[in-house]
Amino acid sequence: MWVWGAALATLSTGEVIAGPKAHAALLKRLRRLSRSLSRKQKGSANSKKARARLARLHARIANIRQDALHQLTTGLTRRFPVIGIEDLNVAGMMKNRRLARSIADRGFFEFRRQLDYKREMRGGEVVVADRWFASSKTCSCCWHVRESLPLVVRTWTCPDCQARHDRDGNAAINLKHYAVSSTVSACGGKALALAATPG
Known part of the structure; x- marks a missing residue:
């Protein structure tokens, strides 16, 4: 699972990949x-x-930026036959003046483009979760869904099972579950999910 936050990506495996932030x-x-x-x-x-x-x-x-994205997408497509990502309203997020520069610096569209063609080249599948899928707000342990989760909240505790979640890591795990449940080709293979949350 991959999440755009303070780092370039947070994977469902727990790995956090720091981006170069070249523009900044x-x-x-x-x-x-x-x-x-x-x-x-x-x-x-x-x-x-x-x-x-x-x-x-x-x-x-x-x-x-291009080099960092190539290294990341090449590594992900080599390691995981099934990759789950979240469809994002990038145009809408770019209207937020506090996030626009950071979002543009990450290269969301280029990341998705590279992931698609490299996954197709190597076989496997990229599963895209709908932009309304509550990846960050859903507890990955008991599936409780919070009503709201502002961007400033980076960690939260589930009121049902008391599990403590990192926003990006939790979203990545939920996207992994979504990717695995959405494709039969996940059987017997490792899956990775990527959740996008600008931070």
Whole structure:
């Protein structure tokens, strides 16, 4: 199970994979080069040089993100024949000004694209849970479903069985159960689920 949170991914196996957050790491340099470009006279040689420097930095950020996603998706598709993920309303989440930059830095669409074609290439299946599936709000021990679970709440205790859950780890386990129950090809093979929760 994979969950987008403070880390790049949280798997149902308990593994937490930290992402590079390339845009956040290079944001100061981006701003400096953007300001430098804005001060140059349009059409001048210095303007062209500044534009090229800014373009190289954008390319570097994209390459760092792409490389991290390739390493993650390649590893997941090699290890697990059945992978469960959650369909997300990325366009809606991008409207939240507090989350937009972080979400864009993760590359949700590219992650899903790579996962789909690599899983198809190696055989197996990617099971996509509906975006209304309550992966984070459902207790993975007794199936109690909470009415609400704000994004700021990262851990919670089930009122029925008293099990304590990490939000992302719990969502990953629930997506694993969903993936296994949704496909017959899961029989005899390991399954992994990925839950997406921006944090």
